[in-house]
Amino acid sequence: MTSDRDSTSRVIVVGGGYAGVMAANRLTQRDDVTVTLINPRAQFVERIRLHQLAAQTHPAVHDMREVLAPDVELVVGSVELIDTASRTVAVGGDILDYDYLVYAVGSHSSDVDVPGVREHAYPVSTLEQAQRLRAALADTPESAPVTVVGAGPTGIETAAELADAGRAVTLVCGRVLGPYLHPRIRRGIAKRLRRMGVTIVDGAGATVTAVAADSVDLADGNQITSALTIWAAGFAVPELALRSGLSTDEAGRLLTDETLTSVDDDHIVAAGDCAAPSALPYRMSCQAANQLGPQAADTVLRRIDGEEPGPALVGFAGQCISLGRRYGTFQFSRRNDVAVPLHVGGRVGARLKELVCKSTVDGLRHEADKPGRRLVRMRDPHRDAALAERNSASTLQAAR
Numbered sequence: 001m002t003s004d005r006d007s008t009s010r011v012i013v014v015g016g017g018y019a020g021v022m023a024a025n026r027l028t029q030r031d032d033v034t035v036t037l038i039n040p041r042a043q044f045v046e047r048i049r050l051h052q053l054a055a056q057t058h059p060a061v062h063d064m065r066e067v068l069a070p071d072v073e074l075v076v077g078s079v080e081l082i083d084t085a086s087r088t089v090a091v092g093g094d095i096l097d098y099d100y101l102v103y104a105v106g107s108h109s110s111d112v113d114v115p116g117v118r119e120h121a122y123p124v125s126t127l128e129q130a131q132r133l134r135a136a137l138a139d140t141p142e143s144a145p146v147t148v149v150g151a152g153p154t155g156i157e158t159a160a161e162l163a164d165a166g167r168a169v170t171l172v173c174g175r176v177l178g179p180y181l182h183p184r185i186r187r188g189i190a191k192r193l194r195r196m197g198v199t200i201v202d203g204a205g206a207t208v209t210a211v212a213a214d215s216v217d218l219a220d221g222n223q224i225t226s227a228l229t230i231w232a233a234g235f236a237v238p239e240l241a242l243r244s245g246l247s248t249d250e251a252g253r254l255l256t257d258e259t260l261t262s263v264d265d266d267h268i269v270a271a272g273d274c275a276a277p278s279a280l281p282y283r284m285s286c287q288a289a290n291q292l293g294p295q296a297a298d299t300v301l302r303r304i305d306g307e308e309p310g311p312a313l314v315g316f317a318g319q320c321i322s323l324g325r326r327y328g329t330f331q332f333s334r335r336n337d338v339a340v341p342l343h344v345g346g347r348v349g350a351r352l353k354e355l356v357c358k359s360t361v362d363g364l365r366h367e368a369d370k371p372g373r374r375l376v377r378m379r380d381p382h383r384d385a386a387l388a389e390r391n392s393a394s395t396l397q398a399a400r
């Protein structure tokens with residue numbers, strides 16, 4: 001709704017992570033738009049540093065106002081429901097109106113059915129989980145065995161960070177270490193982890209079947225003694241879209257078209273881990289969130305002007321993985337996120353990773369200071385081809 005009082009449009013951004021803060025800041029470029037960001041806490045969480053928070057090498061949080069444009073109103077709370085008919089959200093007993101809503105609620109660790117995980121394992125995916133893990137580590141003797149389950153970037157980084165801090169770490173990969181990585185670079189990372197003292201358990205039987213207070217059971221029948229088990233086996237998304245009756249993909253990500261607009265309602269636009277453009281979601285990553293956030297804002301501004309928004313264009317550069325404080329690896333990829341046999345490793349890799357983390361937060365501040373200046377559109381021809389292929393396949397099916 002465009003308010004009758006004046007021609008101001010009210011935009012609510014739900015979720016103050018990388019995508020949400022980017023979107024909120026970018027929206028402030030216009031005087032005829034008011035922006036409200038709703039987030040459960042008055043802090044910005046650098047999720048890509050949560051393993052560092054657990055290992056006490058970085059606080060991973062900033063006062064939200066440090067990264068938010070002054071014109072953005074911050075409401076601390078969790079949105080319980082989006083009512084698309086009345087264009088309102090329910091938050092902590094209040095009902096807030098919007099004209100446009102940016103859905104940017106991110107992700108959290110996946111809730112698995114493996115027995116004992118909920119009771120005994122420590123995820124590292126949200127601020128509260130990482131704080132809880134830090135406290136548990138403080139109560140665990142330094143020589144006690146620690147197990148990290150899951151060897152995607154979160155698991156690898158957590159295992160390395162703790163090994164760097166002198167912990168005895170076992171990394172249970174669930175088949176393969178770093179599935180995303182190019183085989184050559186995977187071997188290099190495994191070598192580095194072993195040198196740091198990490199025991200790597202991979203292969204067909206390396207899937208966890210149960211977690212107890214002091215052990216982890218594997219599919220091959222082996223048991224690992226574990227004083228503390230960290231769960232890093234994937235992300236899931238909040239159920240807010242589903243609960244609000246919006247169309248989602250199977251994982252619960254909001255289904256949008258290529259302009260990031262909900263397939264149900266052109267007053268709702270999504271960005272970050274919780275978005276599924278054309279049901280072909282990008283890899284859940286800060287990298288994609290940083291590109292999708294500003295483009296979600298651009299889509300809203302175009303819609304306010306009654307214009308047709310353009311497609312969101314996201315291009316990847318690779319994956320940057322820290323291996324403790326002294327080493328790191330930048331695995332390069334094609335724009336379509338397929339890893340190539342090219343990397344920067346060692347101490348240069350560590351410096352590059354640190355630069356990436358810093359520049360991510362600097363990027364938010366820059367968008368707050370100079371909203372709308374950031375160039376975000378990177379064409380990925382592979383995505384166009386994948387969409388065209390899928391569309392022609394469904395046309396063929398429809399014709400049969």
Ligand SMILES: Cc1cc2nc3c(=O)[nH]c(=O)nc-3n(C[C@H](O)[C@H](O)[C@H](O)COP(=O)(O)OP(=O)(O)OC[C@H]3O[C@@H](n4cnc5c(N)ncnc54)[C@H](O)[C@@H]3O)c2cc1C
Nearest residue numbers: 015017018019047079105106107272273284285286287289
């Ligand atoms: C340890 C770790 C290391 C990582 N390393 C990397 C890396 O090196 N590179 C990389 O690209 N990615 C990395 N990631 C993944 C990356 O952090 C996420 O993909 C990224 O944070 C997604 O950004 P987002 O803005 O979509 O969501 P988030 O950063 O998750 O932010 C979402 C926000 O929405 C809030 N929210 C949720 N529900 C509601 C609600 N109902 N109402 C209001 N607010 C709500 C959340 O509390 C949160 O503040 C890492 C993740 C972890 C945990």
